[in-house]
Amino acid sequence: MQIPEDVQYARTHDWLRVENGIATVGISDYAQEHLTDVVFVELHEPGERLAAGAECAALESVKAVGYLYAPVAGVLQAVNEKLREDPGLINRDPYGEGWIVKLAPSEPRQTVELLTPAEYREFLAREEAK
Amino acid sequence: MVAFAGWSLPLHYGSAVEEVRAVRTAAGLFDVSHLGQLTITGSRAGEFLDGLLTNHVRLLPVGRANYHLLLNEAGGTLDDLVLLKLSPDAYELIVNAVNTEADRLRLEAAKPAGVVIRDRTSETCRLALQGPRAAALLTRLTRTDLAHLGQWHFVSTLLADRPAFISRTGYTGEDGFEILARAADGLPLWEALAAQAKPAGLAARDLLRLEAGLCLWGQDLTPDITPLEARLDFAVRFDKHSFIGREALRRQRDQGPPRERIGLEVAEPTVPRAGGAIQAGGEQIGVITSGNHSPTLERGIAMGYVWRGRVGVGDEVAIDIRGQSRNARVAALPFVKPR
Numbered sequence: 001m002q003i004p005e006d007v008q009y010a011r012t013h014d015w016l017r018v019e020n021g022i023a024t025v026g027i028s029d030y031a032q033e034h035l036t037d038v039v040f041v042e043l044h045e046p047g048e049r050l051a052a053g054a055e056c057a058a059l060e061s062v063k064a065v066g067y068l069y070a071p072v073a074g075v076l077q078a079v080n081e082k083l084r085e086d087p088g089l090i091n092r093d094p095y096g097e098g099w100i101v102k103l104a105p106s107e108p109r110q111t112v113e114l115l116t117p118a119e120y121r122e123f124l125a126r127e128e129a130k
Numbered sequence: 131m132v133a134f135a136g137w138s139l140p141l142h143y144g145s146a147v148e149e150v151r152a153v154r155t156a157a158g159l160f161d162v163s164h165l166g167q168l169t170i171t172g173s174r175a176g177e178f179l180d181g182l183l184t185n186h187v188r189l190l191p192v193g194r195a196n197y198h199l200l201l202n203e204a205g206g207t208l209d210d211l212v213l214l215k216l217s218p219d220a221y222e223l224i225v226n227a228v229n230t231e232a233d234r235l236r237l238e239a240a241k242p243a244g245v246v247i248r249d250r251t252s253e254t255c256r257l258a259l260q261g262p263r264a265a266a267l268l269t270r271l272t273r274t275d276l277a278h279l280g281q282w283h284f285v286s287t288l289l290a291d292r293p294a295f296i297s298r299t300g301y302t303g304e305d306g307f308e309i310l311a312r313a314a315d316g317l318p319l320w321e322a323l324a325a326q327a328k329p330a331g332l333a334a335r336d337l338l339r340l341e342a343g344l345c346l347w348g349q350d351l352t353p354d355i356t357p358l359e360a361r362l363d364f365a366v367r368f369d370k371h372s373f374i375g376r377e378a379l380r381r382q383r384d385q386g387p388p389r390e391r392i393g394l395e396v397a398e399p400t401v402p403r404a405g406g407a408i409q410a411g412g413e414q415i416g417v418i419t420s421g422n423h424s425p426t427l428e429r430g431i432a433m434g435y436v437w438r439g440r441v442g443v444g445d446e447v448a449i450d451i452r453g454q455s456r457n458a459r460v461a462a463l464p465f466v467k468p469r
Contacts, residue, residue, distance in 0.1 A: 036142055036146050037145055062146050062425075
């Protein structure tokens with residue numbers, strides 16, 4: 001189970017990495033493993049304003065539909081166009097090439113409750129125990 | 131690993147899509163030991179089972195398997211199963227895992243004196259090796275000429291020196307075999323086969339059977355659906371003078387079943403799911419009972435039930451996917467043609 005140290009996590013299994021004021025967002029390794037093979041991604045239009053926790057992409061897999069929830073409020077800057085042709089990137093490289101959206105966080109910053117990698121690891125252990 | 135009918139089973143071994151591809155092009159290996167296995171023995175076993183199940187039992191030759199429905203008195207489907215005839219007095223029923231105990235109780239309640247029913251699910255293992263290369267792989271491990279074993283035939287033989295029943299049956303639409311062996315031999319047999327075939331899980335199994343247009347009990351078959359509506363007429367033998375549900379089915383056959391199972395292919399890049407309404411001419415005509423993305427066809431496929439005679443193959447319909455109306459076309463079953 002990959003839980004990289006350079007990102008923050010939401011309880012909805014989304015991750016967030018902020019660089020140069022832009023937040024890159026995707027789903028965690030745990031999420032992609034439970035979702036199984038992603039076959040279609042429904043992406044929103046750049047320019048859309050998103051509240052913290054708002055649904056900002058639909059991920060259709062062979063098992064179910066999963067959703068990406070914006071960990072931080074802001075404006076949708078970009079979507080990963082590669083996912084239209086190769087949605088499996090989300091499964092193969094969820095924290096790298098499988099990133100889903102980029103947001104410009106609004107000021108003052110509003111986020112969902114964000115977990116550190118250690119807190120997310122603990123959260124997953126409790127989820128698995130259920 | 132996921133919980134399924136009281137068992138812990140692998141959903142996938144990395145990628146269900148790759149597992150489906152392996153089965154369609156080479157060979158995939160499934161552990162289906164969770165399926166219920168009921169052994170029925172006794173001099174009246176054949177007569178007993180003929181009165182309970184829809185397909186032929188006494189007329190089935192020894193060494194053959196066939197597909198049956200177990201019905202209620204209204205003709206609704208309580209289970210679908212495969213029967214193996216070991217001798218006129220001995221049968222193995224392979225039933226859906228979720229129905230194992232319910233089926234056992236039904237059989238116990240209805241059996242005549244002298245018929246013995248045993249649940250042997252935990253005493254045995256069952257592996258399914260499916261795909262165009264399955265025969266070639268399996269023949270390396272046995273002296274029996276499996277390549278020439280007929281469809282729906284089975285043999286008792288040694289596989290990797292372990293006693294096993296091997297049947298030319300499956301749930302994928304590909305050529306393949308199902309292996310029934312002692313539980314203790316499960317792991318060694320798995321290891322021998324997994325060296326050459328791709329391990330495949332529940333998700334791939336469900337995708338393959340949907341591509342093959344095969345029903346899943348609990349979704350496409352339920353106590354409210356008859357085998358005639360499901361277009362499983364081949365498994366209903368009206369020439370048998372009685373079996374549970376025969377009268378109700380005969381009436382339905384004579385009047386025409388109210389609904390029929392159809393296949394759908396989705397034109398748009400989205401995945402149809404069970405529960406989605408099927409619409410034609412602005413009104414709802416039915417509902418999807420199984421839906422998913424077909425890795426082989428690279429589009430969404432679904433099965434469902436509509437009012438009989440409303441649509442035909444090639445007709446366009448609308449289906450509801452997550453609250454939106456999407457275009458689909460009625461398709462012939464199976465979606466992926468058997469070789």
